[in-house]
Amino acid sequence: MRSSKFLIATVKETPADAEVISHQLMLRAGMIRKVAAGVYNWLPMGLRTLKKVEKVVREEMDRTGSQEVLLPAVQPAELWQQSGRWEMYGGELLRLQDRHDRDFCFGPTHEEVITTLIGNEIRSYKQLPASFYQIQTKFRDERRPRFGVMRAREFLMKDAYSFHRDQESLQESYDQMFTAYSTVFTRLGLHFRPVEADTGSIGGSGSHEFHVLAQSGEDAIATCDKHDYAANVELAVAAQIGGERAAPSEQLSKQDTPGQKTIAAICDYLKAPVEKTIKTLLVKGAEVDAVALVLRGDHELNELKAEKHPLVAAPLQWLDEDEVMQAVGCGVGSIGTVNIPIPVIADRSAANISDFICGANEDDVHYTGVNWGRDCPEPESFDLRSVKQGDLCSRAGDVDLGEQGDEDRLKIMRGIEVGHIFQLGTKYSEPLNANYLDQNGKATTMIMGTYGIGISRIVAAAIEQNYDDRGIIWPTNMAPFELVITPIGYHKSELIKRTCDRLYAAFSDLGIEVLLDDRNERPGIMFADADLIGIPHRLVVGEKSLANGKLEYKERSADEAKEFDAEDVVDLLAARITAAR
RNA sequence: CGGGGUGUAGCGCAGUCUGGUAGCGCAUCUGGUUUGGGACCAGAGGGUCGGGGGUUCGAAUCCCUCCACCCCGACCA
Numbered sequence: 001m002r003s004s005k006f007l008i009a010t011v012k013e014t015p016a017d018a019e020v021i022s023h024q025l026m027l028r029a030g031m032i033r034k035v036a037a038g039v040y041n042w043l044p045m046g047l048r049t050l051k052k053v054e055k056v057v058r059e060e061m062d063r064t065g066s067q068e069v070l071l072p073a074v075q076p077a078e079l080w081q082q083s084g085r086w087e088m089y090g091g092e093l094l095r096l097q098d099r100h101d102r103d104f105c106f107g108p109t110h111e112e113v114i115t116t117l118i119g120n121e122i123r124s125y126k127q128l129p130a131s132f133y134q135i136q137t138k139f140r141d142e143r144r145p146r147f148g149v150m151r152a153r154e155f156l157m158k159d160a161y162s163f164h165r166d167q168e169s170l171q172e173s174y175d176q177m178f179t180a181y182s183t184v185f186t187r188l189g190l191h192f193r194p195v196e197a198d199t200g201s202i203g204g205s206g207s208h209e210f211h212v213l214a215q216s217g218e219d220a221i222a223t224c225d226k227h228d229y230a231a232n233v234e235l236a237v238a239a240q241i242g243g244e245r246a247a248p249s250e251q252l253s254k255q256d257t258p259g260q261k262t263i264a265a266i267c268d269y270l271k272a273p274v275e276k277t278i279k280t281l282l283v284k285g286a287e288v289d290a291v292a293l294v295l296r297g298d299h300e301l302n303e304l305k306a307e308k309h310p311l312v313a314a315p316l317q318w319l320d321e322d323e324v325m326q327a328v329g330c331g332v333g334s335i336g337t338v339n340i341p342i343p344v345i346a347d348r349s350a351a352n353i354s355d356f357i358c359g360a361n362e363d364d365v366h367y368t369g370v371n372w373g374r375d376c377p378e379p380e381s382f383d384l385r386s387v388k389q390g391d392l393c394s395r396a397g398d399v400d401l402g403e404q405g406d407e408d409r410l411k412i413m414r415g416i417e418v419g420h421i422f423q424l425g426t427k428y429s430e431p432l433n434a435n436y437l438d439q440n441g442k443a444t445t446m447i448m449g450t451y452g453i454g455i456s457r458i459v460a461a462a463i464e465q466n467y468d469d470r471g472i473i474w475p476t477n478m479a480p481f482e483l484v485i486t487p488i489g490y491h492k493s494e495l496i497k498r499t500c501d502r503l504y505a506a507f508s509d510l511g512i513e514v515l516l517d518d519r520n521e522r523p524g525i526m527f528a529d530a531d532l533i534g535i536p537h538r539l540v541v542g543e544k545s546l547a548n549g550k551l552e553y554k555e556r557s558a559d560e561a562k563e564f565d566a567e568d569v570v571d572l573l574a575a576r577i578t579a580a581r
Numbered sequence: 582c583g584g585g586g587u588g589u590a591g592c593g594c595a596g597u598c599u600g601g602u603a604g605c606g607c608a609u610c611u612g613g614u615u616u617g618g619g620a621c622c623a624g625a626g627g628g629u630c631g632g633g634g635g636u637u638c639g640a641a642u643c644c645c646u647c648c649a650c651c652c653c654g655a656c657c658a
Contacts, residue, residue, distance in 0.1 A: 012607070012619065013593050017651050037650065091582095092657070109658070143582075143656065315656085420658075452658080488617055524618040531618090542617060552617090 001481065002504075003517040007044050009033075010529050020216045022463035023148030025472050029533045031459075031480075038145025038153030045533065046459070048480035050156065053458050054135055056187050056477060057158050060180045064173075066131040066160050071113045073137055077103035079112035083431050094141045106139040111428045111450060114161045119434030119446070122163065128436060128446070129169045133160035135455060149456045150416065151218070156455040163429075164447040165438070174206060174423055177451045181210050181419050188458065189475025190418075191465055195221045196231040197420065198304055206423040210453075211415025214464035221415045222387050226407045227395035234304050237383060238391035238410060239400045241296075241349040250355040250369030252338075257366045261333025263297040266366060270357060274298045277357045278350050280335040282324050284317040285343065286310060290327040294337060294346040295385050296353065302386040309382055311343055334359035337376045338367055346372075346379035388412065416461040417454070424448040472534030473556050476580040481515040483507060483577060484535040486527065488542035491520045500541050503570065510574045531556065537577060539569070 009030030018024040026032045031046025042050055058068070074096070080086035085093075086105075094106040107113070114132060122130060138157045145153050162173040178194065185192040190212050197209040209232060211221055222236035223229065231237075260269045267274050277297030283306065285291040291311050295301055307314040324332050327342055336358030337344055357368050372378055389412045392400035396408035426445045428434070435443040459478070466473045476482065485507075487500045500516060507514040515535065517526045530538055540552040540561070551569050554561035564572060 010619095011592060016587090016593070019652080034650090090657080140658070144652095144654095146651085417658090422658095486617095492616080522616050522618085522620065524616090524620080526619095527617080528619045540617075544617075 001513075001515050003515060003519045006515070008519075008529060008533075009043055009045070010532055018148065020147045020150065020460075020464070021467055022150060022216075022460040025463055025467060025532070026148055026460065029472060032149060038142060038151070040149055040152060040154070045480050049459055049474070049478050050456060052478050052480075053188065053455050054156075054158075057184055057453055057455060058135065060184045060187075061133045061158065061160060064131065064176050064180045066133045066162075069114075069132045069134050070136065071107070071110050071117075071134055073107055073139075074104050075107050075110075075113055077105065079116060079432070080105060083112050083115075083428055085112070092140045092142065094139050108138055108140040109450075109452075110134070110136075110159055111161065111424075111448075112432065115428040115432045115434045115448065118161070118163055119429065119432060122436055122446075125165055125436055125438045125444075129162060129164045129173060131160060131162040131173060133158060133451075147216070148460055150216075150460040152456065155457065158453040158455055160451040162449040162451070163434070164449070165436070165444070167447060170423055170447050170449050171206075174421060174449055177421050177449070178208060181421065181451075181453065184453065185210060185212070185418070188462065188477055189466075190458070190462060192418070193221065193223065193230050193413075193415065195223075195415070196235065198232060198235045199422070206421075208421050209415075209417050210419035210421075212418050212458075212461040212465060213413055214416055214461065215414055216464050217414035217416040219415045219417055221413050222391075222410045223413060224393035224395065224408070224410050227393050229393050229395050229410075233386055233412065234302070236387045236410070237394045238387040239394050239397050240352065241392075241400045242352045243399050243401055245352050245372070246354045248354055248369075248371035248374055250371075252370060252375045253368045254360060255366050255368055256364060257334075258364045260364070260366070261331070266357065267297070270366070270368065272357055272368070276353065276355065278337070278346075278353070280337060280340070280358060282319040282327055282332075282335065282342075284313040284319065286313045288343065290319055290323065290342045292328075292335070292337070292340055292342055292344045293384055294344060294350045294379060296347065296350045299347060299349065299385040300388070301384060305382075305384055305386075309345055309384075311345065328361045330359070330361050330363045334361065334363050334365060336360055336367060336370070337372075337379070338370060340376070344377070344379045345382050345384065347384035348381050349385065351379050351381040416457065416464065418458050418461050419451075419453045421451045422449065424450050466534075470528070471532035474534040474536055476536055476577070479513075479534065479536050481513045481533075481535050483512055483514045483537040483539065483573065484530045485514060485516045486523070486530060486538060486540045487517065488523050488540065488544075490518050493543060495546065496541055496543065499546065499566075503539065503541070506570045507574065510570070510578075512574055512577055536580075537573065539573070 011028050014024050015027050018027055030043055033041045035041055077086055096104050135158045139154050142153050145151055164170040192210055192212050194208050194210050197207040199207045220233040222231055222233050257269055260266050263277055263279055274297045278294050279297055281293045282290050293306055303316045306312050307316050328335055354371050356370050358370055360367050387410055391410045392404055393408055393410055396404055429446040429448055434446045438444045462478055463472050485500055485503055487496050489496045504516040536556050538554045545552050549566050550563040551566050552561050553564050
């Protein structure tokens with residue numbers, strides 16, 4: 001491709017509304033332009049990269065034996081009513097009506113459509129297992145789209161669905177997908193991590209997310225390399241802190257704590273370590289008005305874990321000021337476990353401390369020297385908290401006595417979720433009647449798996465991992481062009497022009513994706529654009545080096561340029577580029 | 582959905598408080614000089630000042646209203 005015939009829409013200034021680096025660079029490199037909140041145009045430069053990602057994903061999906069299909073973007077409401085999601089999905093589902101006022105939605109995902117299709121087309125156990133995938137535009141009406149194509153409303157996704165006779169077969173496909181996903185992200189040159197993920201309301205036995213590690217990631221993941229553990233913080237579990245609970249050693253004592261409402265304020269006021277405090281959080285119960293969740297002062301509630309407790313209403317609902325007053329007779333800053341009139345669920349670590357400090361259920365008063373079993377009933381112990389950096393990995397032991405070293409402790413990292421694989425079971429095949437006839441001629445519900453990759457999100461995620469102050473540094477397999485030829489004086493020197501044209505033809509013939517910058521621009525502009533766009537290999541053709549029979553070669557990721565003999569540069573470079581694919 | 586903020590040329594911004602002929606830089610176009618890391622000189626084009634309504638002799642500026650976009654939070658495949 002010649003630059004003069006290709007839309008190079010680079011901009012020097014960073015657009016004001018772009019927050020994260022990938023969004024800024026995608027705009028500046030002329031890859032995308034915003035049309036509306038979370039809705040983007042892909043320009044020729046951006047589309048080339050998007051297609052590269054698609055290509056790798058398609059190849060690896062094909063390799064698993066999954067068959068490509070293309071399902072409709074617009075789907076009738078009836079299917080969603082049948083699965084129950086027309087009511088469940090909420091505002092993220094973009095609903096529309098046709099000219100006859102019939103209800104439709106723009107597909108945010110395709111379980112309903114594929115399950116109905118395959119339920120009709122596959123009738124015999126002999127046809128199972130089977131797997132289908134598509135690469136297609138999805139729309140999810142996010143409440144807060146942000147970060148460019150990282151969290152867009154309209155986005156490109158690869159979604160796959162597998163159908164099985166039994167759990168063993170599903171597990172086989174699941175494992176195969178796990179491997180295929182790992183291959184995809186490896187081929188794309190991404191630093192990623194598969195992590196155990198929450199199965200949410202669907203339940204089921206298995207789910208993994210694939211995260212690209214980056215500071216700007218919206219998810220937190222907990223990892224322990226030594227024990228090969230990685231999980232989304234939403235469900236990560238740490239070892240319980242402390243062994244046997246110490247016997248009470250202090251008397252229960254009431255303290256006036258005027259105006260001290262937060263844990264930090266109480267610790268400061270009573271000169272107590274934060275590990276000796278507990279906080280009591282009130283939420284709606286599944287069957288009663290209020291339930292108390294108790295955590296150590298330095299721990300954070302994990303709402304997803306709390307929701308899983310049968311006494312707690314799901315989704316989690318906090319009591320407001322009035323409801324708190326009604327439930328325990330004081331404000332939120334003074335709630336405690338002594339004589340509390342509602343059910344108490346304590347986090348494992350909170351249930352394990354003695355002589356602790358808590359509110360007295362009376363404004364501006366706290367108790368010190370509180371002990372479970374003596375001053376208040378033994379609580380139900382449950383894992384309620386989010387793990388934090390430095391917690392003991394649950395695979396390193398059941399209790400944390402402070403004896404284990406750093407390598408046994410969890411690290412918290414940020415990740416961008418680019419893939420998710422999920423064992424669905426019969427969640428959709430049951431309501432949508434996806435049955436097959438087994439060996440005995442008996443109608444049986446298919447067991448399903450679902451597998452997604454965020455194609456457009458990968459583009460942004462890759463940039464978050466690969467950039468410098470000059471622009472993008474594409475992994476080879478994602479670059480819009482593999483090689484850029486930058487002439488110095490293309491429009492002045494016949495020799496330069498001839499040399500560049502010959503190199504361009506030679507590389508093109510070898511199947512190298514080469515961009516010849518034949519614009520009549522100053523070298524500074526061509527260098528700046530090539531760096532910003534992030535083309536991995538650059539060849540500079542100038543009088544200076546050409547006079548000595550040399551050409552200047554520089555890798556985008558390298559600091560220094562090298563000189564190659566003009567004669568064998570084509571063979572050398574072509575070999576180098578194709579080897580890295 | 583709650584809180585905060587911003588809408589003025591393709592992009593980045595000033596002007597709004599204190600009403601009086603709409604500006605600057607970059608980009609674009611023309612001519613010239615330049616040409617190894619975002620050149621210089623001269624000239625030119627480009628604006629419903631987010632929309633609607635109101636106050637006023639006169640509104641980018643004041644008032645009302647609607648909209649869009651961004652950030653924080655809540656929520657969430």
